[in-house]
Amino acid sequence: MKTGLQLAIAGLGTVGAEVARQVISNNAHFQRQAGMAVTITAVSARDADKDRGFSMQGIQFCDNPLALASMDNVDVVVELIGGSDGVALDLVEAAIANGKHVITANKALLAHHGYMLAEKAEKAGVMLAAEASVAGGIPVLKTLRESLSGNQITRITGILNGTCNYILSTMQHQGRDFDDVLAEAQALGYAEADPSFDIDGVDAAHKLALLGAIGFGTAPSIGAVDVTGVRAITMTDMDNAQKLGCTIRLLAEAEKNTDGEVLMRVRPVIQPLDSQLAKIDGPLNAVTFTGEPIGAITAIGPGAGAGATASAVLADIVDLAVGRITPFFGIPASQLAAAPQRVAPQKEECYFIRLKVYDRPGVLADITTILKDHAISVESLLQSGRSDDGENGDVPVILTTHEVPPQAITAAIAELTELPTVLAEPVILTMGHA
């Protein structure tokens, strides 16, 4: 039996430094779990002098992370730099080529290059593991790949981005504007200085592409995910959602339709307050797997942060040490079905539509005529006072519809947008279920 596992950690930021601190400070426990000595032999970051909260004694610092991939005293490269390309991709490819195991938390890398990397890792006989890449501390990949492997998965839904969930749930509970809460999320470290990946839904889409691939046995396909973020959500939407007994959450959904096609979407959804997802507050994540024969199972927990993410990385290290090595996608990459294409949704849904219109007679008549022309039945219509930014005599009009085909909504919205009295791109949210 091997006497020890030697780690190299690339990236000593939020996650990398915490992994190092845990390996060093809880080494006796960790060694018991791993059944062997686990040591950090080398690390890399940009700033060699920064205090990372652990002793660098006996650890080699490399300015160039690529050096880690060819060191003799390294068995596993733990990639915690981030980014879909560039140094993270170069490092992972080099590590695999040199016969090193790879552990990462990098969903962007795997959503874009996961198929190629998994194939290379399997050919090289090394482990590629990334439990931390989806839902941080919640062991969702392991659950889907291993504990639910006997199920036919039909649907995966979840709140996969803690930043968006923090923003939306704080707007809900504190009645504060989007920009105000986003600034707070940045100050608290939940959101990056450039929050685009989070608030535009890209981060959730990366995670959904990986869940969809494992759940449905297909190559991952970020291009197949239809993505709408939360940038356009205002307190007017949240207030009106609450008047309807609902709130708003950014939901990621992957499901197989009746033709066996995989439909993947990330979008803000109006969620009834008594539903399980509406109760997910702050930076928490939640993922529900639906399958046969299990029915539905939901996991809830911390989706990001140093401790939660390090927890998942540490579990991958222990798995490697004890030989619990599975293909990243559950089955060998060569056996995955082709990556799904983007499919247009067919299922009828109820919608919440917010229009910013000139406050003048006849506007509502124009709107309802267009909806009628597309056989869209309105369930409720609310024209409230002047909007938050209604300096020009504009008002928000909120409509909810009965169930209608998505194509009808798309066509009607295109016509509504053309009306001279409609002043901005309409906000369209799907009404979710309890």
Ligand SMILES: NC(=O)c1ccc[n+]([C@@H]2O[C@H](COP(=O)([O-])OP(=O)(O)OC[C@H]3O[C@@H](n4cnc5c(N)ncnc54)[C@H](OP(=O)(O)O)[C@@H]3O)[C@@H](O)[C@H]2O)c1
């Ligand atoms: N943060 C979370 O809660 C979380 C949750 C789940 C997954 N993840 C994933 O975990 C990974 C790391 O995230 P993080 O939040 O820990 O990022 P971070 O705090 O920004 O840390 C990134 C680290 O990479 C280092 N780095 C950047 N470019 C480098 C280069 N060219 N050469 C060497 N080192 C370089 C930085 O060095 P310096 O410190 O010297 O600048 C820093 O230590 C990402 O893939 C992220 O998506 C993060």
